[in-house]
Amino acid sequence: MIKRAIISVSDKTGIVEFSRQLNDLGVMILSTGGTAKLLHEAKIPCKEVSEITGFPECLDGRVKTLDPHVFGGILAMREKPEHMARIEELGISEIDLVVVNLYPFKKTIMKPNAEFEECVENIDIGGPSMLRAAAKNHKDVTVITDPADYEIVLRQIAAAGNTNYETRFALAKKVFEHTAAYDALIAQYFYSISPDKTLPESYTITFEKEQNLRYGENPHQAATFYRNAIPVAGGLSSAIQKNGKELSYNNIADTDATILCLKEFSEPTVVAVKHANPCGVGSADTIFEAYQKAYDADPVSIYGGIVAANREIDAATAEAMSKIFLEVIIAPSYTEEALAILCAKKNLRVLVLPAISEAIPEDELNFKRVLGGLLVQDHDRGIYKEEDLRVVTKNVPDKALDDDMRFAMKVVKYVKSNAIVVVKNKQTIGIGPGQTNRVGSAKIALDFAGEKAKGAVLGSDAFFPFSDTVELAEGYGIAAIIQPGGSIHDQESIDACDRFGISMIFSGERHFRH
Numbered sequence: 016m017i018k019r020a021i022i023s024v025s026d027k028t029g030i031v032e033f034s035r036q037l038n039d040l041g042v043m044i045l046s047t048g049g050t051a052k053l054l055h056e057a058k059i060p061c062k063e064v065s066e067i068t069g070f071p072e073c074l075d076g077r078v079k080t081l082d083p084h085v086f087g088g089i090l091a092m093r094e095k096p097e098h099m100a101r102i103e104e105l106g107i108s109e110i111d112l113v114v115v116n117l118y119p120f121k122k123t124i125m126k127p128n129a130e131f132e133e134c135v136e137n138i139d140i141g142g143p144s145m146l147r148a149a150a151k152n153h154k155d156v157t158v159i160t161d162p163a164d165y166e167i168v169l170r171q172i173a174a175a176g177n178t179n180y181e182t183r184f185a186l187a188k189k190v191f192e193h194t195a196a197y198d199a200l201i202a203q204y205f206y207s208i209s210p211d212k213t214l215p216e217s218y219t220i221t222f223e224k225e226q227n228l229r230y231g232e233n234p235h236q237a238a239t240f241y242r243n244a245i246p247v248a249g250g251l252s253s254a255i256q257k258n259g260k261e262l263s264y265n266n267i268a269d270t271d272a273t274i275l276c277l278k279e280f281s282e283p284t285v286v287a288v289k290h291a292n293p294c295g296v297g298s299a300d301t302i303f304e305a306y307q308k309a310y311d312a313d314p315v316s317i318y319g320g321i322v323a324a325n326r327e328i329d330a331a332t333a334e335a336m337s338k339i340f341l342e343v344i345i346a347p348s349y350t351e352e353a354l355a356i357l358c359a360k361k362n363l364r365v366l367v368l369p370a371i372s373e374a375i376p377e378d379e380l381n382f383k384r385v386l387g388g389l390l391v392q393d394h395d396r397g398i399y400k401e402e403d404l405r406v407v408t409k410n411v412p413d414k415a416l417d418d419d420m421r422f423a424m425k426v427v428k429y430v431k432s433n434a435i436v437v438v439k440n441k442q443t444i445g446i447g448p449g450q451t452n453r454v455g456s457a458k459i460a461l462d463f464a465g466e467k468a469k470g471a472v473l474g475s476d477a478f479f480p481f482s483d484t485v486e487l488a489e490g491y492g493i494a495a496i497i498q499p500g501g502s503i504h505d506q507e508s509i510d511a512c513d514r515f516g517i518s519m520i521f522s523g524e525r526h527f528r529h
Contacts, residue, residue, distance in 0.1 A: 020112035033165040113149035153187035196221040249373035259364030273323040279425035285309040289320040298441040302326040308442040398424040403523035412495040412518035423474025435460040439471040478502040482511040489515040
């Protein structure tokens with residue numbers, strides 16, 4: 016039976032009414048600090064915890080509940096006579112209900128210019144300890160950390176004087192999830208401000224549910240979308256949806272790939288992605304021209320794809336976009352007329368992400384789940400260091416091709432390996448993704464580019480193991496090649512370029528994407 020409760024909450028949503036109903040049901044309430052003050056003001060009978068511990072709150076409130084009179088009352092196992100005899104001998108009374116939510120650590124660290132000392136003071140000690148104790152002893156003790164659970168607990172106490180075991184178990188499970196996330200967030204915060212970015216021996220992270228998805232990659236797979244506990248301003252989970260159906264698992268994965276590629280560009284740029292690979296990328300003086308380049312790059316593959324822009328979408332661009340079937344459009348903003356045009360398409364998902372161009376935060380890591388484990392790495396930042404660029408052929412590339420070589424390497428980073436990208440005038444004209452050999456990817460990209468490949472740049476995510484890619488490129492009139500270099504057969508490719516009059520630059524930086 017629930018006869019005695021301890022209530023100490025930072026989030027006071029609904030706590031007055033909940034406590035009033037507990038009191039009406041004959042439950043004696045213990046409380047601390049601000050919660051006790053609030054209940055006293057509401058004329059709800061409650062005892063200060065210090066009255067039962069015989070010890071005042073101290074150290075600026077750092078020590079309030081850490082006392083055997085509290086923890087003995089929570090942890091005593093009611094079916095064990097020796098436990099009950101011992102707490103009676105020690106003058107400890109059972110605590111049957113623990114209602115605690117924690118200091119607002121997340122809210123504090125998200126404040127602009129939050130001081131480290133303030134953040135540390137908002138690390139709760141007694142609260143997690145009481146929650147864990149109550150959850151451990153859930154056979155006898157009911158524990159609440161979420162105001163959403165007040166109603167079910169009140170209803171069961173009113174009906175039977177206690178909660179049922181299924182409810183206590185579910186609430187205990189919720190507690191351990193909550194305290195694990197709380198501690199993980201503290202660990203993440205300390206990692207983010209530490210100069211030492213070495214990953215720990217035991218790595219724990221926390222995410223918060225954004226939404227349950229209809230299904231995963233395929234209809235028979237269950238799926239859920241989680242967001243970072245601390246939102247990333249330029250990430251998809253911070254976008255606002257203005258129109259269309261709920262995002263699917265594949266929409267989310269592809270839109271993320273689109274955003275990441277778009278972040279490489281500062282000039283007006285549009286990126287189109289299909290099945291996680293860019294299918295068209297264009298940069299120009301206006302976002303309308305950039306979209307036309309992205310569309311013209313591959314008007315077949317863009318159908319049913321994801322499109323991202325790094326400038327406001329105007330009416331002319333929206334009108335052009337509305338002429339084909341797209342799954343998702345995401346941009347930093349839209350004119351009113353553009354939004355009206357796009358939102359007239361009932362199923363088109365229209366997203367606003369003001370910070371779409373913001374760089375990936377320095378402490379943001381990249382994860383890949385493997386069976387029984389997790390791979391963690393830095394994000395692939397940058398394309399190459401200017402000082403590492405080496406012209407390795409007799410033919411020096413025309414300066415006019417510099418922008419296209421840089422453009423090619425920005426795109427190739429986001430194409431599945433083996434990856435080849437052909438670029439001309441800041442527009443992809445051929446993309447070869449994910450083949451098991453490099454010449455296969457090159458053939459796809461060059462066949463697609465066709466006549467347009469003459470005088471264009473070819474970029475590769477990794478070195479050429481043989482000269483066959485160069486030989487293929489020559490047949491299409493490629494003017495310059497940029498690749499990392501590093502093969503034991505580099506000289507074969509260099510010699511081939513010299514025979515054909517093709518310029519080649521080694522960047523010294525590989526960009527595999529598996």
